[in-house]
Every structure is written in structure tokens, then in C-alpha cells.
Amino acid sequence: MRQDFLCEVIKAAIDMDFMFDRIMTNGDWWKTKEDLRATLQKVYDAGYDGKIGVSYDNFHAQSEERIAAFIQTVWELFGSDAIEIQSVLPISDKLTSLASRLNLTYEENISHSGLGIASLSDDEHFLPAYIQTESYQANDPRAWHDKTWFKDEHCAEMGQILFVHATGNIAPCCGFANENKALFIGKITDSFDTVLKNAGQSKMIKICYEEGLSKQIKRLKEQGKLPEGKTADVCTFCDFICKNQ
Numbered sequence: 001m002r003q004d005f006l007c008e009v010i011k012a013a014i015d016m017d018f019m020f021d022r023i024m025t026n027g028d029w030w031k032t033k034e035d036l037r038a039t040l041q042k043v044y045d046a047g048y049d050g051k052i053g054v055s056y057d058n059f060h061a062q063s064e065e066r067i068a069a070f071i072q073t074v075w076e077l078f079g080s081d082a083i084e085i086q087s088v089l090p091i092s093d094k095l096t097s098l099a100s101r102l103n104l105t106y107e108e109n110i111s112h113s114g115l116g117i118a119s120l121s122d123d124e125h126f127l128p129a130y131i132q133t134e135s136y137q138a139n140d141p142r143a144w145h146d147k148t149w150f151k152d153e154h155c156a157e158m159g160q161i162l163f164v165h166a167t168g169n170i171a172p173c174c175g176f177a178n179e180n181k182a183l184f185i186g187k188i189t190d191s192f193d194t195v196l197k198n199a200g201q202s203k204m205i206k207i208c209y210e211e212g213l214s215k216q217i218k219r220l221k222e223q224g225k226l227p228e229g230k231t232a233d234v235c236t237f238c239d240f241i242c243k244n245q
Contacts, residue, residue: 001029003039007046020050024086027054027070028062036073044077052078056129057087058094068101075125085129089114095129102127135176135233138240144229150237152214158235159209162195164188170195172205175235180242183208204242213237 006023013020023043030036052074056067074083087095092108099106099120104127110116114133121127136143158175165171168188171178182204186195199205207213213234220226225244231237 003042007042010043010046010048014047020048022051022053022084023048024053024055026060026062027056027067028060030066030070033069033073036070037077040073040077049078052083054083054085055087056085056094056098057089059088064094064098064101068098071102071127080125083127085120085127086132087129088132089134092118095120133233135235137176138227138236138243143231143233143236144227146230146232148232149214149217149230150232150234152212152234154210154212155208155234155238172199173208175238177235177239177242180239182242182245183238204245207241208238213241216241 010020030039054067054070056062071083085095092110095108095118096106102120102125104120104122104125106118106120108116108118108131110118110131114131116131118129118131119126120129155173155175159173161172161174163171163174163178165179169184170186170188170190171183172185173183177183183202185199185202185205190198207216216237217226227240
């Protein structure tokens with residue numbers, strides 16, 4: 001949305017010898033195809049060579065035609081493997097239709113829980129679609145209707161990053177629970193050493209990364225503080241701990 005700022009960040013990252021991961025977008029911000037191409041060209045010319053991720057699902061409710069145009073433009077400028085899709089909830093019909101519009105073959109491997117990956121591909125293109133289940137905040141009754149508890153991986157999937165919020169606050173993960181103050185470990189104006197020192201002194205960080213969130217289940221149950229039911233979403237449980245510690 002602010003391509004001038006984005007391009008300056010890209011150039012600065014290159015000057016500092018950083019590596020790019022991905023830029024996430026809804027792919028639907030452009031007014032005309034000329035506008036789309038011109039903006040992506042500026043990002044390319046700035047030196048960006050990471051992935052471009054598109055959030056494409058029922059929540060974002062984009063036009064299939066416009067998403068197809070976005071994908072094709074990315075392919076033309078960045079290459080046939082430069083883009084990927086992130087989706088919440090199984091949306092096989094939506095992805096199958098998109099594959100048909102792009103003349104791609106559709107395959108999927110999605111578990112009963114809704115997690116999985118789909119691929120839209122031909123001899124030249126490979127477009128992966130990573131499927132996530134819907135997450136609920138801890139105060140939402142739907143969060144506690146799972147049959148089993150989450151598998152505790154000490155936040156290895158969502159963690160191991162420094163996530164900077166628009167407010168300047170830094171959290172150690174990209175899960176939605178990172179909006180809780182209990183997970184803030186500094187500000188963008190702090191030095192790297194200060195942020196890591198704060199993380200090392202944080203009670204909540206110790207629970208997430210050292211003790212494991214699953215160890216809190218028994219403790220809270222004994223104290224009568226655990227909600228009825230179970231959640232298979234570690235971020236939901238983290239959100240609960242943050243709000244009730």
C-alpha cells in the first residue's frame with residue numbers, strides 16, 4: 001500500500017546483507033492492471049527476490065479473476081515459483097476453480113483437522129497453497145470444542161522471529177496471541193541486545209519456549225481455572241494464559 005516505503009526498506013535490507021522471506025498481501029489492492037504491473041515492477045527493481053504470499057480464502061473474499069491476474073503478473077515479473085497462497089479453512093472448491101482459470105492441475109493433501117497443503121501446477125508453474133485451520137481467541141466458546149489438546153512444540157512453528165507490530169511493540173512469534181502485552185519484549189527503538197534480554201526475563205516467554213505451554217494444563221485444572229473442553233490450537237491456549245496469568 002505504501003510502495004515508496006516498501007521499496008526503501010527492500011533497498012536498506014539489501015545494503016545490510018539481509019535475506020528476504022515473504023511479503024504478504026491480499027493481492028487485491030490495485031485499481032488497474034497497469035497499476036498492478038507498475039507497482040510490482042518497482043518492488044522487483046528495488047531488489048526484492050523473496051516469496052510473495054497471497055492470503056486467499058473466504059475471509060478475504062477477493063474476486064477470483066483479480067487474484068488470477070495478480071498471480072499471472074507476479075509470474076511474469078518474478079518467475080514461475082515466486083508466489084504462494086495462504087488460506088484459512090479448507091476451501092478446495094475455491095482453489096480448484098482458481099486452478100482451472102489458470103489452466104493448472106490441482107492436488108491436495110489435507111488432514112481431517114483441516115491442516116495441509118495443496119498444489120496448483122503445470123510443467124512451468126508450481127503454486128503451493130498452505131491450508132490452516134481457523135483460530136479462535138480464548139474468550140470464544142468455539143475455541144474449546146476440540147477432541148484433543150494441542151501438541152506442544154515450544155512455539156517452534158510460530159516462534160523464533162521478532163514480530164514488530166504497527167505500534168512498535170515487538171513480540172517473539174507471529175501467532176495471534178502476540179497482541180497480548182505479556183508477550184511484548186521491547187520496542188522497535190530498543191537495541192537487539194535489549195530485546196533479547198527482555199525476552200530472557202519474561203515469565204511468559206519462559207513458559208512458551210522453555211517449560212512448554214502444555215505443562216500449564218494440569219496446573220490450571222488443579223486450580224479450577226481451566227475452561228471446559230479442550231483446544232488443539234496452541235495460540236488459543238497461549239492467548240488464554242496471557243489474559244489470565
